[in-house]
Amino acid sequence: MFARLKKQLKYIRNARVAAHVGTDSTLDGFLELRSPGAVIRIGASCQISGHLVAHRTGSFLEIGNNVLVNAATLIDCCHEIRIEDDVLISYECIIADGDSHCLDPSRRARDLPAWRAGREKDWTGIGGAPVVIRRGAWIGARAIILKGVTVGQGSIVGIGSVVTKDVPEMTIVAGNPARVIKCICS
Secondary structure (H helix, E strand, O other): OHHHHHHHOOOEEOOOOEEEEOOOOEEOOEEEEOOOOOEEEEOOOOEEOOEEEEOOOOOEEEEOOOOEEOOOOEEEEOOEEEEOOOOEEOOOOEEEOEOOOOOOHHHHOOHHHHHHOOOOOOOOOOOEOOEEEOOOOEEOOOOEEOOOOEEOOOOEEOOOOEEOOOEOOOEEEEEOOEEEEEEOOO
């Protein structure tokens, strides 16, 4: 399976970690697995053109079936990110489930040396919470979705929005911070 991934991907780091790619999925972005205990699962019939990163042992990034992750989008998984079926994620988005670095500058100073030496950094005290994007959601270009957010089924996140709180299903949110613009209930 990794031979197939290497053919399709421009960059794989640490190929000994668990990865699964469903049938008829196209991967022409970047897949970066930074720890032997990280897991990335991609469903069937997906187009992944962005950059997927699973940082640490226990990181779990799951993408359902028929999902688009467009170019220059970063999905940055420190803990857990789940993207359900039929989701469209436009270009240059950021989806992050963690803070990535400690608030203490003396501890942060150790992160780069650990990275350069190929070691996993100390994740103690670094905040994070799962991100879930429900079935049929559409994330507009340059939107940012932060830790702990669930985007409801069928919802739309407007271009350039910064989502810091849950998005109800079948709504449009926009702005910084994102707020409900209208319901798209049928």
